Amino acid sequence: MGNTVLEIENLRTSFSIGEKYYPAVDDVSLKVHENEVLAIVGESGCGKSALALSIIGLHEQRTTRLEGQVNFKGQNLLKLSRKRLNKIRGKEMGMIFQDPMTALNPLAAIGAQIEEPMKYHLKLSAADMKKRTLELLRRVGIKNENRIYSQYPHELSGGMRQRVVIAIALACDPVLLLADEPTTALDVTIQAQIMDLMKELQAQMKTGIILITHDLGVVAEMADKVAVMYAGQIVELAEVNELFNHPMHPYTRSLLNSIPSNMPNKDKLHVIQGIVPTLQKLERTGCRFAPRIPWIPASEHEENPIIHEVKPNHFVRCTCYKNFHFEEGELGEDDHVLT
Amino acid sequence: MSLLKVNDLKVHFPIRGGFFKRVVDYVRATDGISFEIEPGETYGLVGESGCGKTTTGRAVIGLNHVTSGEILFEGKDIAKLRGKEKRLHTRDIQMIFQDPYSSLNSRKRVLDIVAEPLRNFERLSPDEELSRVQALVERVGLNPEAVYRYPHQFSGGQRQRIGIARALTLNPKLIIADEPVSALDVSVQAQVLNFMQDIQKEFNLSYLFISHDLGVVQHLCDRIGIMYRGRLVEEGLAEDIYENPQHIYTKRLISAIPEMDPAKRLEKTHLRQAIDEEYYAGYEQSFDENGRLFDLKKISDSHSVSTP
Numbered sequence: 001m002g003n004t005v006l007e008i009e010n011l012r013t014s015f016s017i018g019e020k021y022y023p024a025v026d027d028v029s030l031k032v033h034e035n036e037v038l039a040i041v042g043e044s045g046c047g048k049s050a051l052a053l054s055i056i057g058l059h060e061q062r063t064t065r066l067e068g069q070v071n072f073k074g075q076n077l078l079k080l081s082r083k084r085l086n087k088i089r090g091k092e093m094g095m096i097f098q099d100p101m102t103a104l105n106p107l108a109a110i111g112a113q114i115e116e117p118m119k120y121h122l123k124l125s126a127a128d129m130k131k132r133t134l135e136l137l138r139r140v141g142i143k144n145e146n147r148i149y150s151q152y153p154h155e156l157s158g159g160m161r162q163r164v165v166i167a168i169a170l171a172c173d174p175v176l177l178l179a180d181e182p183t184t185a186l187d188v189t190i191q192a193q194i195m196d197l198m199k200e201l202q203a204q205m206k207t208g209i210i211l212i213t214h215d216l217g218v219v220a221e222m223a224d225k226v227a228v229m230y231a232g233q234i235v236e237l238a239e240v241n242e243l244f245n246h247p248m249h250p251y252t253r254s255l256l257n258s259i260p261s262n263m264p265n266k267d268k269l270h271v272i273q274g275i276v277p278t279l280q281k282l283e284r285t286g287c288r289f290a291p292r293i294p295w296i297p298a299s300e301h302e303e304n305p306i307i308h309e310v311k312p313n314h315f316v317r318c319t320c321y322k323n324f325h326f327e328e329g330e331l332g333e334d335d336h337v338l339t
Numbered sequence: 340m341s342l343l344k345v346n347d348l349k350v351h352f353p354i355r356g357g358f359f360k361r362v363v364d365y366v367r368a369t370d371g372i373s374f375e376i377e378p379g380e381t382y383g384l385v386g387e388s389g390c391g392k393t394t395t396g397r398a399v400i401g402l403n404h405v406t407s408g409e410i411l412f413e414g415k416d417i418a419k420l421r422g423k424e425k426r427l428h429t430r431d432i433q434m435i436f437q438d439p440y441s442s443l444n445s446r447k448r449v450l451d452i453v454a455e456p457l458r459n460f461e462r463l464s465p466d467e468e469l470s471r472v473q474a475l476v477e478r479v480g481l482n483p484e485a486v487y488r489y490p491h492q493f494s495g496g497q498r499q500r501i502g503i504a505r506a507l508t509l510n511p512k513l514i515i516a517d518e519p520v521s522a523l524d525v526s527v528q529a530q531v532l533n534f535m536q537d538i539q540k541e542f543n544l545s546y547l548f549i550s551h552d553l554g555v556v557q558h559l560c561d562r563i564g565i566m567y568r569g570r571l572v573e574e575g576l577a578e579d580i581y582e583n584p585q586h587i588y589t590k591r592l593i594s595a596i597p598e599m600d601p602a603k604r605l606e607k608t609h610l611r612q613a614i615d616e617e618y619y620a621g622y623e624q625s626f627d628e629n630g631r632l633f634d635l636k637k638i639s640d641s642h643s644v645s646t647p
């Protein structure tokens with residue numbers, strides 16, 4: 001395995017709501033190495049984007065509190081000045097945002113927006129920048145790149161905007177890429193093309209990638225390691241085949257069980273019952289998943305769940321996985337063996 | 340009578356260029372599309388990124404200028420209406436937008452966002468309004484207190500569900516759902532799709548369901564139109580499309596549905612390669628001499644295909 005590119009230690013990101021701060025990311029520690037793809041999966045609202053935005057320092061400072069460490073190239077990013085951070089952002093670190101419209105400037109032409117980081121970080125002539133930009137557009141699967149170059153964000157389709165955001169993130173060959181749902185709006189053919197593009201970047205720059213996605217097919221295809229998040233915490237971490245073949249945490253097992261094609265011909269799709277509590281309502285002692293599996297007695301949970309290394313490099317939070325079973329009448333588990 | 344009947348709809352956007360920003364050409368985003376939706380029916384509009392799905396949906400609800408063609412809603416051509424009359428006739432059509440964040444007003448609380456369509460058309464006491472909004476918000480899997488917060492305080496998937504709740508407040512007859520669940524993980528996706536099916540039964544709702552993923556619409560659609568470069572290349576009942584696809588582009592989309600069963604994966608890979616070869620070899624034959632896809636021709640009562 002290569003050198004560590006990014007090391008997150010005990011990161012806590014809290015948002016102020018009303019008078020108080022509530023953590024959305026709670027004591028997360030993770031490492032990303034060169035050439036490695038770390039996938040982060042978890043239910044909508046569990047804190048994945050909050051985690052990514054904390055790394056790159058893009059939360060609104062006024063309403064956000066960050067604690068812990070984010071070490072990148074020997075410096076703690078949480079302690080850097082805006083100016084130093086701007087130097088890193090867009091060059092050594094690229095980010096693909098979940099919401100393309102907020103990441104794009106509605107008043108600037110697409111070409112200019114892709115060239116912006118190049119102008120700042122690379123020393124290229126105007127002609128070379130344009131050449132590189134058109135090339136990038138083609139590589140993210142945009143066919144009429146000359147037209148798109150001079151168009152504005154609102155004139156593009158949803159999937160085209162997402163690909164422009166990808167082009168911006170890749171413009172300066174980053175060594176760390178944060179990709180937040182990079183392919184949700186894209187059909188499988190283009191999705192495959194984008195994944196190849198990320199792999200090429202990796203081969204060239206040894207880029208470490210944090211890939212946030214709810215698409216387990218993409219995880220299976222791309223990831224080396226997978227971190228599963230629930231309510232702001234990592235609940236399971238393992239190498240990808242290990243995780244799919246031997247999921248342990250009840251949340252991970254429920255998640256794998258809700259893949260549609262694992263339940264042929266069912267009228268109703270599998271749902272993990274209950275909803276994620278809001279940040280204010282979230283009970284912060286005890287196992288956070290316990291309320292979603294009420295048929296598992298309290299005695300099976302740890303009082304203060306910690307992460308256990310249950311096998312080499314396979315980590316699980318809480319002991320409730322040991323005697324977990326699906327609720328009676330529910331479909332059992334199929335095997336999720338990946339070949 | 341069908342609830343919605345779209346007749347030869349065209350939406351062309353000008354491309355401007357040169358010194359004087361003159362119109363040099365057009366993007367033919369929607370280029371002669373016809374389809375019908377019955378009450379209680381779900382019609383899937385499926386195709387690759389940029390093929391014109393959103394443009395078509397936005398034209399139906401009146402957000403895009405229509406270049407030509409008819410949009411008959413309950414028999415009345417709404418493509419030609421303007422202003423107040425249009426609003427009155429389109430109150431029964433709502434849209435769930437593909438881009439949830441920019442379609443929500445960032446300065447308003449969720450309560451006001453979801454209740455806004457209600458306020459335009461109905462008189463409710465604040466208490467009635469609150470409980471109606473909270474009930475909706477809960478049905479899409481969010482906490483009832485969420486109504487007092489602002490859009491930026493939500494995650495991507497949560498915002499998408501706010502957009503869904505908003506589209507439902509007025510009990511519309513037709514909902515144009517533009518990729519309504521693509522930002523959601525499988526479990527929440529299932530929760531929202533189940534909910535959409537429940538209310539469909541309850542209120543005899545119709546959906547125009549836009550998606551790039553034939554896998555997602557499989558469980559949901561009665562009929563499906565496959566769109567490619569602004570045109571329909573095939574249309575039929577769900578079983579026509581999945582079990583008897585005719586156009587090579589449809590076959591390609593179906594072969595692209597990910598296979599989760601490891602035992603079948605290799606077989607699927609071979610099928611995909613064979614279809615890709617056929618697709619590239621026959622590509623030119625899909626178009627007429629002007630480079631336009633052929634019109635649809637009926638091959639059975641329910642099933643049509645674009646052929647010469």
Ligand SMILES: Nc1ncnc2c1ncn2[C@@H]1O[C@H](COP(=O)(O)OP(=O)(O)OP(=O)(O)O)[C@@H](O)[C@H]1O
Pocket residue numbers: 015016017024042043044045046047048049050051098278279491492493494495496497522
């Ligand atoms: N600026 C903010 N102020 C207050 N709460 C916030 C803010 N941003 C996010 N949250 C809350 O923090 C939690 C985590 O949000 P986050 O966006 O990280 O979720 P996510 O895992 O990315 O979900 P999704 O898959 O839906 O995008 C959610 O409960 C969300 O409502």
Ligand SMILES: Nc1ncnc2c1ncn2[C@@H]1O[C@H](COP(=O)(O)OP(=O)(O)OP(=O)(O)O)[C@@H](O)[C@H]1O
Pocket residue numbers: 154155156157158159160185352353366367368386387388389390391392393394395437551
């Ligand atoms: N306002 C506009 N001005 C100019 N061109 C536009 C405008 N809106 C859409 N287009 C163009 O029309 C084509 C179709 O766009 P549309 O948004 O309908 O695609 P889509 O099928 O919804 O794709 P996606 O799956 O990526 O959302 C694209 O080439 C787009 O650039």
Ligand SMILES: [Mg+2]
Pocket residue numbers: 048049050098180494495496
């Ligand atoms: Mg997110």
Ligand SMILES: [Mg+2]
Pocket residue numbers: 157158159392393394437517
């Ligand atoms: Mg679209």
